[in-house]
Amino acid sequence: MSISAQDVKELRDATGVGMMDCKKALEEADGDFDEAIELLRKKGQKVVKKRADRKAEEGLVVTSIAADQRLGAIVEVNCETDFVARNDDFSSFADRVADLVLQERPDDLDALHALDYNGERTVQEELVRMTGRIGEKLAIRRFELIEASDDGHIVSYIHPGSKLGVLVDVTGDDEQAPLDVAMQIAALNPVAVSRDEVPESVQEKEKEIARESAISDGKPEHVIENIVNGKLNRYFQDNVLLEQDFVKDASTSVQDMLDDADVSVHGFVRYALGN
Structure with a gap:
């Protein structure tokens, strides 16, 4: 049967599929609009299967x-x-x-x-x-x-390019500090808000690495635990949000920046594309 340009356009508008594919689907369906849509969906399913790997x-x-x-x-x-x-x-x-x-x-x-x-x-x-x-x-x-926690609100930050995004649960009336802390999370990828939230298994792993390193370096037994604790504290400073150096001013910590703005952070989610 003859398929009009208007029929093709209507199917294109309804499905978003290309004009030639719409015309072929309508021809195969003898002009039946609903059947043509199903044919296009089936084509999509074939593409999904074909590209599954x-x-x-x-x-x-x-x-x-x-x-x-x-x-x-x-x-x-x-x-x-x-x-x-x-x-x-x-x-x-x-x-x-x-x-x-x-x-x-x-x-x-x-x-x-x-x-x-x-x-x-x-x-x-x-x-x-x-x-x-x-x-x-x-x-x-x-x-x-x-x-959001009690009296809190959620702040969003999407890094340019939309490959990295952050949601942060904060309390406080300051407008800039929550955005700054969201950008901090995006840039430095902390593992937790505070050291209390770092899983015990992670802490033990870091201590084990530090201990084995000190032993292999030949450090005396009586100083090894001090070395281990020092390296664990350094891990917290590098990986715990509140203890990190503030990216906009390395002379202060994130905790101090938030204290000055009277803002508290209660949790966050960070997504990096593919990670």
């Missing part, structure tokens, strides 16, 4: 914050190339997924994939549709929600 290591880290700043979501969405990561459609999809995580609070990726995306498709179906249209392996790798 490909590596999706590019992408975006995006965040979404509730209007009252009491809850924040961070999501990593992957693709194969940086070119696609800079595509407006891909970026819009990532932002929409972050908003859905914030609104629906899914328990895991399976629950996220099953969420309604736009009233017509689930998140998984939209992922398949975009895979078919873009021609790259796409994936939602991970997500996390962080809820």
Whole structure:
């Protein structure tokens, strides 16, 4: 049967798939609009299967914050190339997924994939549709929600390029200090807010490394524990947020900067693309 240009355009508008693919789908479906959509979805599923062994290591880290700043979501969405990561459609999809995580609070990726995306498709179906249209392996790798502590609020920082994102739970009225501490977390990747939050297993590992190093260097037995404790303290200074040197002013610590601004940090989430 004859397929009109208007029919092709309507299918293109409904699916976002290229004009030639839409025309072929309509021809194969004898003009049946719904069947053509299913054919296009099947094409997308084939692309997913075909590219299943490909590596999706590019992408975006995006965040979404509730209007009252009491809850924040961070999501990593992957693709194969940086070119696609800079595509407006891909970026819009990532932002929409972050908003859905914030609104629906899914328990895991399976629950996220099953969420309604736009009233017509689930998140998984939209992922398949975009895979078919873009021609790259796409994936939602991970997500996390962080809820503000009592009297706290969530602050977001996305590093230029959207490859690195941070959510921080803070209390205090100062506007600049929370952003500064979010940038600090992005730059120096602390393992915890305070040394009390560093897992005992991590501390023991650091002490073991320091002890073995001191022994191999031939240090006297009576000074080894002092060396071990000194190196553990140095580990805290390098890797615990409040004890790190402030990136904007190395003469002061993050703790001192926050004290001056009357701001406290209660927790954070940091996502770096692929890590």
